[in-house]
Amino acid sequence: xxxxxxxxxxxxxxxxxxxxxxxxxxxxxxxxxxxxxxxxxxxxxxxxxxxxxxxxxxxxxxxxxxxxxxxxxxxxxxxxxxxxxxxxxxxxxxxxxxxxxxxxxxxxxxxxxxxxxxxxxxxxxxxxxxxxxxxxxxxxxxxxxxxxxxxxxxxxxxxxxxxxxxxxxxxxxxxxxxxxxxxxxxxxxxxxxxxxxxxxxxxxxxxxxxxxxxxxxxxxxxxxxxxxxxxxxxxxxxxxxxxxxxxxxxxxxxxxxxxxxxxxxxxxxxxxxxxxxxxxxxxxx
Numbered sequence: 001x002x003x004x005x006x007x008x009x010x011x012x013x014x015x016x017x018x019x020x021x022x023x024x025x026x027x028x029x030x031x032x033x034x035x036x037x038x039x040x041x042x043x044x045x046x047x048x049x050x051x052x053x054x055x056x057x058x059x060x061x062x063x064x065x066x067x068x069x070x071x072x073x074x075x076x077x078x079x080x081x082x083x084x085x086x087x088x089x090x091x092x093x094x095x096x097x098x099x100x101x102x103x104x105x106x107x108x109x110x111x112x113x114x115x116x117x118x119x120x121x122x123x124x125x126x127x128x129x130x131x132x133x134x135x136x137x138x139x140x141x142x143x144x145x146x147x148x149x150x151x152x153x154x155x156x157x158x159x160x161x162x163x164x165x166x167x168x169x170x171x172x173x174x175x176x177x178x179x180x181x182x183x184x185x186x187x188x189x190x191x192x193x194x195x196x197x198x199x200x201x202x203x204x205x206x207x208x209x210x211x212x213x214x215x216x217x218x219x220x221x222x223x224x225x226x227x228x229x230x231x232x233x234x235x236x237x238x239x240x241x242x243x244x245x246x247x248x249x250x251x252x253x254x255x256x257x258x259x260x261x262x263x264x265x266x267x268x269x270x271x272x273x274x275x276x277x278x279x280x281x282x283x284x285x
Contacts (some may be wrong), residue, residue: 028159031201032135036157038117039194041085041139042069042094042108046077054138054194054207055084055108057119058226059236065114066235067227069193070208071099071106084110085152087117095241098233103178103225104208106193107233117154120195121238123202125224128181132164136185136207136220138194157194160186164204165281167222179222187218202240 038057053073059066067084072246074082076096083091091111099106139151140158151157162185169179181196187207196205205220230237 028135029199032197035201036154038120039137039157041084041152044074045081045083046079050215053192056195057117058117060113064110067108069106071101071104074106074195087153089152100229100231104221105226105229107229119238121202121240122223123198123204123225128204129166133199134185135197136187138191138207140188141190181220181222183218183220184216
């Protein structure tokens with residue numbers, strides 16, 4: 001009997017150990033990791049020099065690819081020359097399709113389609129809530145110093161995580177209101193224009209700014225302003241389809257854990273019952 005209990009405990013421990021390695025992957029979801037393939041570096045050249053920001057694919061057709069970014073990244077100066085640095089280090093000429101300077105959103109289009117990168121899905125505005133986990137993606141300029149090279153590949157896209165701390169709004173008049181997501185996910189120069197994603201990899205905002213002299217206070221333009229721009233431009237975009245909610249570690253492993261706990265409990269009960277049977281027999285002797 002003792003060998004039976006011993007192997008029961010070993011089995012329970014083995015089952016629970018097999019469940020817990022998923023904790024090592026409990027960070028960003030696969031959808032967020034895959035979204036890096038849709039993030040690009042935008043290069044702008046004008047009379048002031050050459051500088052860069054981030055952008056992401058929002059739509060694509062046979063004639064070119066539409067990318068979203070911040071307006072302040074491209075400025076729309078007459079002398080500006082805009083290029084999208086592809087993941088194979090080619091510069092694709094791009095032009096401004098539409099923008100809203102007040103909301104700091106801009107829509108770019110390349111002269112030819114960008115291959116092997118899918119448009120990102122726009123999150124539903126009503127699903128964007130305070131306390132929601134978020135991920136900021138982009139190409140921060142200072143990260144280039146780590147390897148002394150200009151980053152361009154999707155594997156070099158920086159990813160920082162945090163939550164939505166607050167949803168702030170400002171009314172300019174009766175018809176105009178601006179919404180900004182206050183987040184604690186780090187945004188550095190060069191990150192501007194990159195996507196802010198939720199756990200499902202859907203765009204909730206556009207990384208925009210950090211507050212100088214403040215710690216952990218960053219801002220992202222609410223995605224509803226990008227959606228408004230897309231509607232005005234007549235550009236096709238994607239909303240979440242009816243799909244299964246993003247599964248958490250506990251969702252994926254709960255049954256395994258329950259089985260392990262039940263086996264452990266049954267083992268304890270059998271052990272206690274066996275000891276009670278052995279005790280009277282010893283007393284009789």
